[in-house]
Amino acid sequence: MAQIEQSDKGGKKKKGAQKKMQIHVDFTPMVDMNMLLITFFMLCTTMIKSQTLSIALPSNEKLEESQQNKTKQSEAITILLDSERDDKGHVVAETDEATGAVYPKHIVYYYEGKPFDVPADQIDKDGDGYVDNDGTLKLKEARFRGNTAGQLNGIRAILHERNTQVLAKVDALKEQRKNGEITEEEFQDQAKAIRNDSTLTRPVVIIKAGPNASFENVISALDEMQINQISRYQIDNINGTDSLLILSYRHAHPGK
Amino acid sequence: MGKPKVKRKSTLIDMTAMSDVTVLLLTFFMLTSTFLAKEPATVITPSSVSTIKVPTEDLVTILVSGAETKSDGTINRAVEGKVFIGITGDSDSLYSSENVRKDLLIEASRLYNERHPNAPVNFTASQVSAFSRLGMFGLPMKDLPAFLDMPTTEQDKVMKEFNPNVVGIPINDNRDINTPNEFQIWMDALQRVAQNYRNNGRTKDNGDTAEPTNKLYDAIKRSGEGIAVKADKDTPFSTIHTVMDNLQTMKLNKFSLMTALKSENE
Numbered sequence: 001m002a003q004i005e006q007s008d009k010g011g012k013k014k015k016g017a018q019k020k021m022q023i024h025v026d027f028t029p030m031v032d033m034n035m036l037l038i039t040f041f042m043l044c045t046t047m048i049k050s051q052t053l054s055i056a057l058p059s060n061e062k063l064e065e066s067q068q069n070k071t072k073q074s075e076a077i078t079i080l081l082d083s084e085r086d087d088k089g090h091v092v093a094e095t096d097e098a099t100g101a102v103y104p105k106h107i108v109y110y111y112e113g114k115p116f117d118v119p120a121d122q123i124d125k126d127g128d129g130y131v132d133n134d135g136t137l138k139l140k141e142a143r144f145r146g147n148t149a150g151q152l153n154g155i156r157a158i159l160h161e162r163n164t165q166v167l168a169k170v171d172a173l174k175e176q177r178k179n180g181e182i183t184e185e186e187f188q189d190q191a192k193a194i195r196n197d198s199t200l201t202r203p204v205v206i207i208k209a210g211p212n213a214s215f216e217n218v219i220s221a222l223d224e225m226q227i228n229q230i231s232r233y234q235i236d237n238i239n240g241t242d243s244l245l246i247l248s249y250r251h252a253h254p255g256k
Numbered sequence: 257m258g259k260p261k262v263k264r265k266s267t268l269i270d271m272t273a274m275s276d277v278t279v280l281l282l283t284f285f286m287l288t289s290t291f292l293a294k295e296p297a298t299v300i301t302p303s304s305v306s307t308i309k310v311p312t313e314d315l316v317t318i319l320v321s322g323a324e325t326k327s328d329g330t331i332n333r334a335v336e337g338k339v340f341i342g343i344t345g346d347s348d349s350l351y352s353s354e355n356v357r358k359d360l361l362i363e364a365s366r367l368y369n370e371r372h373p374n375a376p377v378n379f380t381a382s383q384v385s386a387f388s389r390l391g392m393f394g395l396p397m398k399d400l401p402a403f404l405d406m407p408t409t410e411q412d413k414v415m416k417e418f419n420p421n422v423v424g425i426p427i428n429d430n431r432d433i434n435t436p437n438e439f440q441i442w443m444d445a446l447q448r449v450a451q452n453y454r455n456n457g458r459t460k461d462n463g464d465t466a467e468p469t470n471k472l473y474d475a476i477k478r479s480g481e482g483i484a485v486k487a488d489k490d491t492p493f494s495t496i497h498t499v500m501d502n503l504q505t506m507k508l509n510k511f512s513l514m515t516a517l518k519s520e521n522e
Binding site: 024025026027028030031034035037038041042044045050051052053054055056057058059081088089090091146147148209211212213214215216217218219220222223226227235237 | 268270271272274275278279281282285286288289301302303304305306307308309310323325329330331333479480481484486487488489490491492493494496497500503504507509510511512513514515516517520521
């Protein structure tokens with residue numbers, strides 16, 4: 001392991017001269033051990049730190065009716081989330097026809113304003129227990145599809161369209177940030193001010209998750225709010241009317 | 257003609273340089289590593305575009321276990337929705353993880369005994385110190401003393417078995433703050449501990465009139481960054497909604513959900 005070599009070239013040496021000694025220490029076992037330790041630390045470390053998505057729920061104290069903020073019907077969009085699961089309980093995967101990418105099958109149903117535009121006694125005129133599909137049922141279906149080559153897809157395009165005023169201003173702001181005219185902090189502050197600017201037409205999104213909807217599905221919906229700069233959204237419990245809407249939709253569009 | 261002399265070359269390679277490099281790498285990894293906390297259940301968090309980092313200090317993690325997929329592909333739903341709490345304190349030694357956990361256990365057991373005067377649960381000093389070493393806990397209060405008396409290997413065994421009737425902090429969809437369930441008792445205790453820290457705590461530099469502050473208090477009560485709900489992406493949202501409703505009942509309306517990063521295009 002450690003060797004002391006005497007250089008002996010056979011030549012004559014002066015008397016009294018010190019013998020030159022070369023010391024070789026073999027570092028191979030040391031390197032071996034270090035490598036093992038490095039492997040251990042590499043495997044134990046979490047290099048990728050988790051992110052968080054912060055949400056604020058309203059206080060659940062009962063409010064007087066006069067104190068409640070009423071949402072304008074023209075601004076409201078209700079999103080009903082559902083995930084299709086197989087008989088074992090796994091979320092089903094589906095292939096997107098346009099891109100060929102595989103996504104978990106998270107279905108987004110949505111309607112604008114009130115669930116029905118007609119009085120409650122006229123929603124089922126043919127009496128089959130489902131809401132009639134002659135325009136009475138306003139529910140539509142979409143998916144989370146992100147963007148392909150700058151093109152917005154799925155529910156993102158629909159929400160984007162409802163919030164164009166805010167998004168146009170934020171995009172202009174993003175341009176300024178890109179050109180270095182404003183700092184990141186200024187950008188955040190100003191973007192927040194735009195998002196909460198009540199003079200602009202902004203949607204109010206109500207997110208309701210069905211019993212099958214997975215956590216991922218709800219997070220995707222919250223993401224869409226962030227991407228589309230929607231500041232007013234809430235998570236609500238699904239109710240009987242919503243379930244009826246989904247059942248009626250499935251009845252009218254079987255096998256999809 | 258004499259034979260040409262074949263010079264014998266030494267095969268020794270100087271490993272010193274290699275050793276230097278490995279030691280440097282080792283140092284780097286040792287300094288940057290944060291160990292994976294021992295968690296009773298493995299969950300795969302969903303992806304989000306949010307880029308806010310999880311704080312490393314003053315963090316209360318609420319872990320909701322996901323369903324277990326067995327080898328034959330069937331899903332065991334019995335182990336789903338079990339709740340665990342993990343506490344991380346300050347770098348300030350006064351509010352270190354160990355101290356916060358100790359104070360939390362004492363406060364929680366006091367609140368629990370107020371609710372259950374017929375079956376009080378009391379902890380010995382050694383049990384409290386054993387609790388302060390737990391990164392994450394999730395057992396009904398009545399089972400905690402016996403669990404804390406076990407050696408660490410035994411504790412791990414209990415958590416690994418993951419008997420759904422044994423593990424998990426009891427939780428239901430109670431919305432009445434006056435009849436808290438055990439999860440709500442823990443959350444109440446947490447708020448009281450943070451409030452105490454704030455009341456006795458460090459004051460701002462700008463004089464005595466300034467409001468007392470405490471980082472833990474701010475994290476859980478003000479910014480909401482100090483409470484993170486961690487759950488599996490395939491867990492039904494209704495299960496997580498129960499946890500969120502419980503937090504809401506305890507007036508912890510702001511909190512965060514743990515996610516992994518993804519790009520906006522996905």
